Every structure is written in structure tokens, then in C-alpha cells.
Amino acid sequence: MGPEISQFLSGMKKTVEQVVIPNLTDRFAQEQAGIVAATLGYLETIHDKVFHYELLENQLYKQLLASVITLIENDSSSSQKLNTTAESLKQHFKHDPSDENTALRAYPFIRASNEVMKESLCDIIQEQPEMPKALRDQFETLIKPFFKDIELRERAWVKGLGFDSEADQLPDIDELLYRDGKLALP
């Protein structure tokens, strides 16, 4: 496959920065072109990690949601809505099973499956005020470390956009995605 995507991106960035911007006279156009150049530079740093990012999230969501389903099913006082969400998740896992080699799936399939799992988790989170205290406590114990991982991963993912005052202290996304040169699957 050629040319490399990174070569396309770096070529466009250089052209925008060295040919287009110096010849623009309108401040609005200069401002927008500057953002285009910065975006191209950012894409160079992340484009080859998108698939693995989504694949890792796919596995992490499956692991978390399997535990959440067990929690809901073991609690006889779970609301109708919680039980319905748990049931729809089980149906979803027939479509995207946890024991399958998801890495062979196409990117749009993984991306869509992740979105279904995220929406289901959000539905369960919305139900927390109605949960019995014991169930809510157990649920929070499950999601807190999961949220911490999301926080670290997302912040590392966007640090190249240049907004983060903590960028120097944050890990690179590679450090969070890979262990010993391989995707750090759970």
C-alpha cells in the first residue's frame, strides 16, 4: 500500500503551512487554515492507532458489561428497565460475542458495537437513583476503575491537539494501548 497515510498528511500540512497560509490575507481564512494545518499534524500522530483503540474498548466494555449483567440478574429488586437493558445486552452479545476473535471484524462493525454497549451502560447509569443502595454501591465499585481507564485513554488521545496544560505529564496513547509490543487486551 502506498503512499503511506502519514506521508499524505505530512505533505498536506507542509503545503498548507508553507504555501497556503503565507499567501492568505484574510484573518478569518488564516485562522481556519492554521487549524487545518494543526489538525493534519494531529492526525499524523494518531491515525494508525484508531483500530486498536476501538478494539481495546470493545473488549473492555464486554468485560465490564458481563459483570454488570450478573449484578443485575443476581438482584431480585432490579427494576424492569434494568432487566430490559440487561436482556438487550445479552442479545447484543450474540451478535458480537466476547469469545470471538473480534480483531478479524471490520472497523465499522467494532465501532458500531462499541456504541451499542456505551448506550446501554449510559441507560444503566441513568437508573442509579432507582437502584437499591447495595446494588448501586456494587455498580459504582465496578464503574469507578473503568471510568479511570477511559479518562486516561481519552486524555492521552487528544493531548496532541494542544489544549492540555498537563500534556507533559500524561502518557502517550501508545503506552496505554500496548504492552510488550502487543495490544493490552484484558
Add this chain to the structure above:
Amino acid sequence: MLSLQQRFPVESAINEIFIRKLRNRHVKVEHSMNFENLHETLTQFIKVQTGQSELFIENLQRLSGGASKEQFTFDLIRKSYNSDAPTTQRLMLRMDPTESVVETHRLREWQMLRAMQGEVPVPEVFWLDLEGEYLGQPAIVAGFLEGTVRPESKEDKMSGIGMYFEPYLRENLKGQFVEILAKIHRVNWREKDLSAFDVPQSNSTQANEWALNQLERAWQEDTTHAHPIMEQAAVWLRENMPVVENPVIIHGDYRSGNFMYDNNLNINAIFDWELAYLGDYHDDVAWASLSIFGGPDEQGNPLAGSLLPIEEFLERYEAASGFPVDRKRLFYYQLFSYYKMAVFTAATSLRVVYSKKTHLDAMMNFASGIGYICISELNRMLEQT
């Protein structure tokens, strides 16, 4: 099943713009960057508003720097009332794009700018096209003021985020920054024409319910990605909502990037009143001191509004306003502020690009980086609860 409108009741004017937004979303027309007809429509609009047929517009130009509205400057040339000699007036047009990173009501902005005349420095507003009858989109024409919003810096990001002021600028501007905020909160809004604002009940959570509902509804309508931390934050904000004893005018976006100063280092304008509402003064205090907005000093210490240390900001605010800053409430509104910023930058900004309804496609994608930092900060704050 309840609709989002039923689940998240908001002020009536805000409800109007939510409905308008969704109607516009179904119209499959991309936002156009071509403004060659604007000269003619703007001229016609001002002729109707002034009743003067002999007037001209020159130097119509798009303004850089904003993030939510399309802004243009122009010179209006017309005869003055007491002389035949033509006068030139520099004006600014502030117009809704087809969909904005934050959907707001031009009448509310118009009324709030008028209410603030003589109270704090604001641009004078002249004409309002509320429904976009003349200009195609709702718009305000206001006076154009000369001054500096963003000092030149290598650290410039966008829309006032992480701005840097040299120490001499900070020393001159910081007191004004705090005093103007205190003045806004002390304005007697009951004496002003603010008919586009619903008045929340005192000694109740109603102001906060409306404010949170507005954001949750925007999140649910706009996001292209479900996010569990955002959902968790909304649950916490709803369960921990403080009572607002005496609602005051909240600017809603009070920070560096939304004020301008002149050559004598006097703040001569406070901008962007579109998010104003009646609520708890802690909201503005929290927003103004949010670390994501304020660039740090030379030693890396966080500054409120890129101007002064946060503790000094709070002390000065208490002294200037006479309102005590309750640290527990401040925590609530800091979390609320990160939630608000995340709705704008991780949901609506990406939606308006997805729908091709914005004039800032590249910027709105780029701004999502701020959104994910805000979501990270939300999680850190939730861990402390």
C-alpha cells in the same frame, strides 16, 4: 415514553430555540460560507430599521476569533439627524450560523446587552432581526469597539482558551475583571426589561433545574457518541443541586476572551452574553476560575481568567460583591461548568460539523479536544464525591 422536551423542561425562550434547531436539522442544506448577498440584505434591513433610505454599507468583512456566531464588521454611512454631512459608523453584525456550537436566543442577548448599558461596559446594540426575516438567520447589529481581546502570544490556542497576559497586563486588568463580575451580580434585574427570561422561584432549585435540563437536553439531542462519564456527571448534578436563595444575573461565559481592553488598559467591553440567565452567582465564579480557561503564570500556577491566582480572585470577588463564596457550592458549579463545556465541545461542536451546519468545520472538530479534557476533569471531580 417521555420526549426529551418533557424530560428536560427549560425556560420558554430556550425551548423555542431547541425546537428551531431540530427543525433546521431536518433541512438538508449545508451552511454556506458565501456571503455575497449579505451586503444587500443588511443594507435593506438597516433601511427598514432606521426609516432612512439614503444609507450605504462599506468594508463588510468577516471577523475572526469567535466560535459560536458568524460575525462581520462594516461601516454604515448615512446622514446624521442634525446635519446633512454624512457620518460613518463602524458596526458589527452578530448572526446565528445554521447550527451553532451553542444554540441561544438573540432576543435574550439583545435584552441583556440593553439591561447592562450604564451598568458595566458593553457594546451598544442597535437593531435585532429576531427571526432572520431580513438576514436569513437571527442577528444583532451592535457598535464595534476598538481594543484588544487577545494579546499576541505564541501560546494562543482558540476562542480565549489558555490565554497569556504579561504581568503588567495582569496587574492592570485583574481588579477590573473581578469588580465587573461583582457589578453584574449586583444589578437589580427586576428593574430591567428581561421578558425573554423566565424568572426562577427564589429559595428553590428551579434555576439549577432549568440550567441542567438545558445542558442535558443539548447533550441528548446533539451527541454523536454516548459517554458514561457524562451520564454519571448528570446524575450527580441532579442529585446534589443547591437551592438558589436569590437569583442574580449570570453572564454564563465570563472569562478571558470575552472582555476587551483599550490602550489605557481599561476594560471597555464585556462580550458574549448569549448564555446569560438568572441563577446562582457561584456559577459565574466557578466558570471564571476554571483551570481550562485560565492560562498559568510564569511559574505554572493556575490563574482565574488568566489574570490572578484563584484564591485571590475569590477573596477579591467576596470583597467587591459582598456575596460569600461557599466552597461546597463552588465545587458543584465547577463540576457543572466542566459538564457545560463538555456538552458544547464534545457533543454540539461535533454535531454541527457532522450536519455540515457550521461556518467553522475545522475549528469545531478541533475543539472536541477541549471536551475530552473536560470529561476527564469531570471524572476527577466525581472521584472526590
